Amino acid sequence: MPFETVNVVYRKYDGSLHWHHSALLLGEDEHGVWTGCVAGTLGRKGSEPPVAWPYAFVILFPRDAWWTALFNAEPNRTEIYCDITTVPEWRGDEVTMVDLDLDVIRKRDGRIYLDDEDEFEEHQVRYAYPAEVITSARASADHLMKAVTGYTAPFAAPPRWLDHVV
Template identity: 80%
Template sequence: MTREIVNVVYRKYDGSLHWHHPALLLGEDEHGVWTGCVAGSTGSKGDEPPVTWTDAFVMLFPRDAWWTATFNAEPNRVEIYCDISTVPQWRDGEVTMVDLDLDVLRMRDGRILLDDEDEFEEHQVRYAYPPEVIENARATAARLMEAVTTGAAPFRTAPHWLSHVT
């Protein structure tokens, strides 16, 4: 059975290419659209050479939310990696969003981290983020910190979608 491939494309606020890679379109549920990558999949950051990921993962692209989430298979030390971004947009087999630097991580040992606050501060100046973008990014990061910490859905357990790529 052939699965549909979609292109996942993160850009920076100035439109420059950030992380991008092909992924399997897995399906949709009440949380949004799910894609996945098997171990050994590749992706690139900007125009840098491709990297190969050793662990499988699935990505969630919620509808009308300022974030995306990656759920990594074991033994990856990061269980959940949430990117604060603009709302994902779907067009012609591609999902695109603007990475807004802040990341919420849940490590396998249970630690919850808010990452890249320094990059967020730097990019507010470099890319001239409008006040509403800054406010949305900060508010979203705060909500995600709470949701990931308390294990609210879909962050309670590894999603069943992970079984489609492992």
């Protein structure tokens, strides 16, 4: 069955383009909307040259939550990469959100950590994040650290959606 293609667009708080790429719209479940990319999919950071990602992955766009979650296929050493973002918004065949710097990462060896706190602090000043954005970003990071560390759904096992792109 062929999948519809969607555009995934991450921006920075000032509206500038961050990571963006096409993805396959795989489906929806109780956790949100799932998209996927096969190995070799091209993505771009801003206006930099495209890069080909060597591994397949799926991205979960939850409803009404300040984050997205990327689940990598093996042998990628990063199992889960959660971006703290504004709530993803769907407009036709595009999903867009603002990347708020903080990342919750689980490596395949079991290490789990919060990344880019320095960037979050720097961008609070540079982009003048409102207090509610800072509070929501921190709350989402705290929630994700607990959920990813606790292996709670959807972070308990590789999602079934990966089967569509590997």
